[in-house]
Amino acid sequence: MNEWDKKAIKNIQTAPQPADGFIRLSGPLEHDNIVNGDGLRAVIWTQGCPNHCKGCQNPETWDFAGGFEIEIKEICDRLSKFPGQAGVTFCGGEPFVQPKACKEIADWVRKNLGWNVWSFSGFKYEQIKAAGGDAWEFLKSLDALIDGPFILSQKDLGLKYRGSKNQRLLHLKLGTGEILSQE
């Protein structure tokens, strides 16, 4: 394990969490989005990111005290009013630094709306797995993960849903987190 892995794991395990029953977001929910996963999707923009990638398009989402906290049940209620969505995607910020809140929404959406669930992360799959705990539980609740930091020198606007060549689109086995396929 290299220093980057150790730092990432520590960042996952020590990030400040929102109050129980709340999630910290950077902006309003979106719907009918077609650029953050397959089909029409709702998008949840989380607040707080320790990765600080050079060239990040959303640096205003880095501050863990920025954005606003909102009740998870309010988010679920708003999502339920979006018709015709295939799923929901968690974007950031960094969803995996508030994994308990994200998992709660992911589970509710799957059970009550029948949607699939995707997430972006600036961490790598292997780092999330090594961090364990709530982060790994959130990952196990996903159908797909787009992982890895944005690396400016590897920027490629032709990639599906990704900004740089190092990032992977991983299709996951629900409940186990096993990687089924990779794009």
Ligand code: SF4
């Ligand atoms: S992980 Fe995403 S939000 Fe965080 S710095 Fe990198 S590109 Fe920006």
